Amino acid sequence: MNDRNPAISKGIDWSIVWIYLALVAIGLTAIFAATYKEGDPFFQSFLRFKTDYSKQFYFFVISLLLALFLLLTDSKFFTATANLLYAFGIFTLLLVFPFHDDIKGTKSIIRLGAFNFQPAEFCKIFVCLALAKYLSRPETDFSKTRSQLIAAGIALFPAVLAIMQSETGLALVYFSFFIVMYREGLPSGILVIGFSVAALIVATLIFEKFTLAVILTVIAALALYSMRRQLKRNRSIFLRVAFLWAICVGIQLYAVPFVFKHVLKLYQVERIYSTVGKEVPSEYMAAHQKETTTEVKKKDTDYNVRQSKIAIGSGQLFGKGLLKATQTRYDFVPEQRTDFIFCTIGEGFGFTGSFILLAIYLLLLFRIVTIAERQRSVFSRCYAYGVAAVFFFHIAINIAMTVGLAPVIGIPLPFISYGGTSLLTFTILLFILIRLDADRQMVLR
């Protein structure tokens, strides 16, 4: 490695670059497998920019150029412009409202000539930078609630905008930045509370309303009974338990139904319920009655997931082979080159292939965490964690969605899914990290 140009390659973590190239190669193969039709003129279509795999290849070339450009950039540039870029990101997100293009039902895409931009997609980079910048400020004392709230605000403001553009999936990505905050000292309690609330919401979906209320009451009663000794000494325990009980029952009886009735769209409610394998309760259907009547073309909601599971499941241990995957080759899985690209790998290469891909991803994430921990500057570390968090969220949710463990949320699989914006975004995220890591001896502010 010594023969490389020292000016650029010095300090670069090549393992990450190799993983990156491997993933992009897998992605191109998968897109090729999903979209190649028998008898396509392979080279011609490559040159003519017509097929999806050739387009993706050109995006990859552009990404490489961009990566090179990023590697040539001074690390200080990122700290210096972090806030400015964040402001720019927010600005583009706002621009979407007057200038959006209605493509496939989202209101989050701006058209510029031949290209479509989805600001909510690449805004992740700016949020990541800005959050790192804020957390690394010398005057930030992250143990204070105020700082925690500001950090959460930085992370979640774009999410709010994304939700307003009906891009719930992309919005959810911003919640992954809590991992960064957790690493930087967010109280563990919040994590526990977060998990508890999530568990409670899932329970709400699975159990009948009043059954769950009774279960919660019984749990509260059991808790009081087990603490009856302390209870005698300390009356406030009773109040605390009662308070917790009230919050839980409140969430379960009122908050969740409220969200399901008034915040989420019907298709989202249906997707969530189909993940837990249940019918949407009639009261939610009633609340969304207007949508059902206006939405003429109501497709079977769990069609995607069912087909996706069939595709992956039919791959069995070793897969059917690259171009023999009937399920993905003959368009049974909708959106299979973008959000459901994992099906192609699951069907074509089976459990073995899927396992290897997941192993590569896990290696990537662990490598990023290792890199994060070796940074001298807080900025770099925070940024690295941000990248890890974003990748993790995308990978976990996307694959969990294709195998039926998570509701269908339209987020891409990093480096594999078809789509120029997402490939560019993830490349930029990763190569900024590589650049910062190359300068890990520097202390950046």
Place this chain on the structure above:
Amino acid sequence: MPVFNQSRSRIIRLIFLIAFVVIIAQLFYLQVVEGKYRQLAMDNAVYPKIIYPERGIIFDRKGKAILNNTIIYDLMVTPAEVKGIDTLDFCRMLNMDTADFKKKILEAKLKNTAVRPSVFKGLLTADLQAKFEESSWKYPGFYLVERPLRIYPFNAAAHILGYIKEADPRDIERSGNYYRMGDYIGKSGLEAYYEKVLMGQRGVQYLIKDNKNRLVGNYENGAFDTAATAGRGLRTYIDIELQQLAEKLMTNKVGAVVALDPKTGGILTMVSGPNFNPNDLTGPDGSKNFSRMTLDVTGPMLNRAIGGLYEPGSTFKPLGALIALNEGVITPSYGFPCGGRYTLCGHGKPACTHAGGGHAANVRLSIANSCNSYYAHIYRLTVDNPKYGGVRKGYEVWRHYLNEFGLGVRLGVDLPGESTGRVYDGSVYDKENNGHWTSCTNLTLGIGQDKMGTTALQMANAMCIVANKGYYYTPHFVEKIDGESEADTALMNKFRLKHEVLTRIPDTAYRAVIEGMHDVVKFGTARIAQIPNIDVCAKTGTAENYTILDGQRIKLPNNSMFVCFAPKDNPRIAVAVFVQNAGYGATWGGPIARIMIEKYLNDTLMKKSQTDVDRISKANLMPAYFKRLQYKTDSARAYKWYNDYKDSTLIKKFLRFTTSSKPGDKKKPVPVKEKVRREVLALLPDEKQFYKSGENKLS
């Protein structure tokens, strides 16, 4: 710099790891543990296209194809491809209006979506097909699809050959889901009996389809495809010319004709009247004709030769004589002094056409003169034989003989729907007579009446036994199957087995009876059946019968029965002819049988016979009461339809007799006093018996 949170990096890694492990576990479950997904993916993408084999052909004894395959065309449409056609022109060509056209296109879209082909008009007539092919280029989206069809080149043998129809859910279940919806299956006749042989082996071609169910190519380049094997042909004993002749003779008659080859049990001809053209059930108007015929009270679809029960009447007498002779209760020279009626039971019944003159001086004469008293008496002698000690035991012995003659049992012909006939055991008489009965109670059994019911096939087969002096082969149509397999041989073996059931009857007995039957032709009741140079043995029969219509018992013209075989010494054909409500056995049954024998043995007809063919085929002997019965059945059905569905379309034409003009004021327009049973038609003699014995509760 806060480094105190470094331990949290491990927790974060742990979170990553847990999430991945959960996903991998789910993947393991989907891909390795749960096995159903491969099949689901196959079901999604692979379309097993059934390749239908050509159905087997049925040949007659001279190798002529009497049931063959042809191709007819369905007009298909793929609605999405129909663009810019001259709808008016198109509709004019097909004789339909544009509204109908639009409706059909819409139906096609709803049924199979716009991108997949649907049947626009099934089974085009040859004329329409030619017209369409001429100008098909003008109509994109429309094309013809071949569809194999069964064709009966001789327009004959409808009841024998049977027909095929789409398999219904019951057929599919019975076949263990071998058949699928839309498959054709033999529903009657040889088509049904030899279904496994005729249908052949289906082939499967695996095709790949995409998410819109469009076929996009072969799966794995056809590695799993199997070829179809054509059904095998059946070589039958049927003489198609004889069959056609018999069908011509039975035009506008109710009854049955069966001709057997006594040497092999091969069925040369089997006709059931009224008849129909088998081609009516295939082709464009098939279903229309099918429903018309099912609603016809004359029952054209019923095969009366194996399913219609008739009292054999006097045609039974040769059998009665053989039984009595073998039992030793009489000898060939036994005579009976008949004075015109049988008096030994006290009521003077049955009456006899002859009186005195020694017309029943021995067995031979009694047959020639068809003496009722004689046969009533020898029946009594048989069942009252002291060696059995009691009428019940004697009756069972007699009944056993009948079963050996093939009466009252299924012969096992290779057609579905064969009737056992009717020879009751003693318990029926016990029940009717409170346990007290004697040979006088049912003495008319001796002359083939009382409760006896036989099919034409059974009587023809009984004639074979007489002609062969004791043995027979199960009557069957198929001589051999092309490319006979082991399974086929197992199927056919029962037809190749010689049943030596009554060879124990002494030759003298057979000789007496056969000579008697020969005399019947020479100078007895069947003189009409004489053929120069051929010794025909025959027996006529005339059975009275009644029916109940509008609550009244009506006497119908007699059934004309005729059984015979020829030549006497080397029997080559046995014929049974039953003509319902035609008159004396000799008037209709005799000539028909004679013409059949002539045609089969001489291959030509004498001049007399040719004129007879004309006369008989033009005679309309359809019983008149059928018209009334049809009216009643139709109106009763219309009335029920009206009651059940409040739809007056059917009942309208029956309403002309009502005086009321207000539609709401219908005074029960149809007199529905009793339900009419379909099977009544073939069971008329039986009905009479029920009436006589006081059990006339026809419901």
